[in-house]
Amino acid sequence: MRLVSYRSEEGICAGVQVVEGVLDAGALLGERPIGARRLIEEGRLDELAELSRIEGDVEPASVIRILPPLPDPDKIICIGLNYRSHAEEAGIEPPEQPTFFAKFRNALAPPNATVSLPAASERIDYEAEVAFVIGSRCKEVDAAEALEAVAGYMLLNDLSARDLQFATPQWMPGKVFDGSAPCGPALVTPDETGPADQISFTLELNGERMQEASTSDLIFSIAELVARLSQWMTLEPGDIVSTGTPAGVGSVRQPRVWLKPGDEIVIESPTLGELHTTIA
Secondary structure: OEEEEEEEOOEEEEEEEEOOEEEEHHHHHOOOOOOHHHHHHOOOHHHHHHHHOOOOOEEOHHHOEEEOOOOOOOOEEEEEOOEHHHHHHOOOOOOOOOEEEEEOHHHEEOOOEEEOOOOOOOOEEOOEEEEEEEOOOEOOOOHHHHHHHEEEEEEEEOOEEHHHHOOOOOOHHHOOOOOOEEEEEEEEOHHHHOOHHHOEEEEEEOOEEEEEEEHHHEOOOHHHHHHHHHHHOOEOOOOEEEOOOOOOOHHHOOOOOOOOOOOEEEEEEOOOEEEEEEEO
């Protein structure tokens, strides 16, 4: 199942993405409106998937306002230096523990968003990533069981202001500007994603291939991330974890590649879809 969120007259609604458009989750469940986070918290994704196989009223995607798949997470956790290829291009030894930082809800941007560059920075970079959403509360989870706590996967672009990121010992100043986390196009449940360590994806900037990788290159696998993060904090349903970016970012290229107004970024995955972002 491919879960999306959109705004209607009743409020923020969850929907199931189908070829013809979007099926309203609340209408299928008889509880309209109902949001994606509540569906996940109540463990109703399987029920929704079954109901979505029955014919229902479809809203054309062109007439509804699509939002980030999970627009109201409690946490947005981002992992740094988690691809072997990226650590190598940066000349950094792979870390012994996951390096992580946070973003906030203001960073979330929907598919096909136009993101404005922040005035405080002159060096904005792209980072193609696979993110996952926690499906059930977990604390001190064993890695062997950790994937059972994942509700689904989506693409995420960790837009980064490099000059702000490295101006302090903490990375967050360069990671939190408005719209710095375009994500989507949908939250794809594990049954459609396939193995968590075999999700492939690419990033193209203005039609030029800049990044290409698979989660098989992760230093800390998705299961290991769930296990380790749950040792440090309780993970709640709807929390977003973005797993890091591979080699090919603009800041280590020669010459450097910084985003500018008019740039078009497309992150594509055979299983997760296409995430389009325009830079303003």
